[in-house]
Amino acid sequence: MENQDNQTIYLLLIIGTEAMLLIAIGIILFAVVYQKRMIGVNEEKQKLVLKHQRNLNESMIRTTEQERRRIAADLHDEVGHALLTLRLQLYQDTQPEKHRQLIDETLQTVRRISYDLYPPGLETLGLENVLADIFDTVRKNIHVETDIRPFPTRHPPETEVAVFRITKELISNSVRYSGADTITFALYPENNDLVLEFTDNGSGFDAENVQKGAGLLSIENRVQAQGGVSEFKSTAGNGFYFRARIPFTAPVTVQTKMA
Amino acid sequence: MLIRALFHLVPVSVFVLCVLAVVSRRQMRGELAVFFWYILVSGVLTALSYGLWLTQQNNLLVINLNSLLELVLLTCMYVMALEKPARWVVLVTGSAAFIFGVLNLGIQGMEQFNSHTKAVESVIIFIFTVFYFRKLLMLPDKKPLRTIPMFWINSGLLIYFAAGLFLFALGNSVINLPNAVSRFIWGMDMLIAVFAYAFIFIGIWKTRTTRPSTSS
DSSP: OHHHHHHHHHHHHHHHHHHHHHHHHHHHHHHHHHHHHHHHHHHHHHHHHHHHHHHHHHHHHHHHHHHHHHHHHIIIIIIIHHHHHHHHHHHHTOOHHHHHHHHHHHHHHHHHHHHHHSOHHHHHTOHHHHHHHHHHHHTTTSEEEEEEOOOSSOOOHHHHHHHHHHHHHHHHHIIIIIOOSEEEEEEEEETTEEEEEEEEOSOOOOTTTSOOOHHHHHHHHHHHHTTOEEEEEEOTTSOEEEEEEEESSOOOOOOOOOO | OHHHHHHHHHHHHHHHHHHHHHHTGGGOOTHHHHHHHHHHHHHHHHHHHHHHHHTTOOOHHHHHHHHHHHHHHHHHHHHHHSOTTHHHHHHHHHHHHHHHHHHHHHHHOTTSOOHHHHHHHHHHHHHHHHHHHHHHHHOSSOOOGGGOHHHHHHHHHHHHHHHHHHHHHTHHHHHHSOHHHHHHHHHHHHHHHHHHHHHHHHHHHHHHHSOGGGGO
């Protein structure tokens, strides 16, 4: 009987010790494997952030270059060509009425280029009025619904320019590429933030699988530069939705001290 | 023969750890400073216990005293190593276990193996080590665990106290087992202890090759 009790204790000890040893080793291995996995996930996240940052930088450079090319083309093809024609006609001096018409057209072209670079009304009339003007122009071609609400104070100039360019880019994408016939636009204050919402009923695209184009990256870049966040949703055939939230305060300007 | 060798190997391992801890003293800061004292106290009491065992005298009083000091020092170490609220849990449970251990000296007797104290100590140190692993995994600075000295020390303590739990709890019953069986079981405990000391050795060694701030 005593021998049997001894055997039971003996077995209990062996099994218990082995089991606890296995549990201890299991805990250690779990910690090592779990941490290794976490390091892997963090590295992957950092890689994605870097990649995204690189894409944004590339898109910014690409957008700037595109803008320069467009201005150069406008100046060369429209202003340059008009001035050349005007010079030829002045030499011949046959049709003064045509000279006047050509000068007017050239002036309009120069105004358009200047407006695209920085709309003069933005500073004097304010963002809301300039955007209303833009949508009035767009309304001539497609159906537009706007909800632009007043803000308690003016936005910082850089925010106004950013929102202006974002809106122009969104309109341009919808009109040029998506074939939309309806656009809705909203700009309103919410909890000290400026919220911009834009939708169209165009062809859309598969946002999950399609890489963002230069236009969308440029928009994202402008929102981020203002310390804001943005999101967009789109599926093929179901239009496009964009929302940005930009802090109402001006971004901090870093000043470099000169030694 | 192997078991007999293990009985001598454990004091030698503790002695080696003591020497390494002494030469690494400067690098052992914060909770590792408390661990330094734990190694030193363990070294002295193991030497004393080993001496008594060699001269065939009862060394259980020294072993019981070692358990209580071990409990105090390891509780202090985890109090320093952990953050709230785990720190409070460690402090309260460690203090309660110490009071129980002191009372148990009277209950089980000073010259009997205090199996209850050792079993309680094993359970709570096991929990402390799990708390510490949790802390390590939550650290924002994701350094590989193998580079952190406390990871190795914590692993060593986990192995020792988890694997020894049943042995400590049934320690007094082992004494009644036939001599060969009893020796085999204690030998197994010694083997686990040497295995755990190897982890602790690596941990202390890492303090010499890693910057002090990484220990916590």
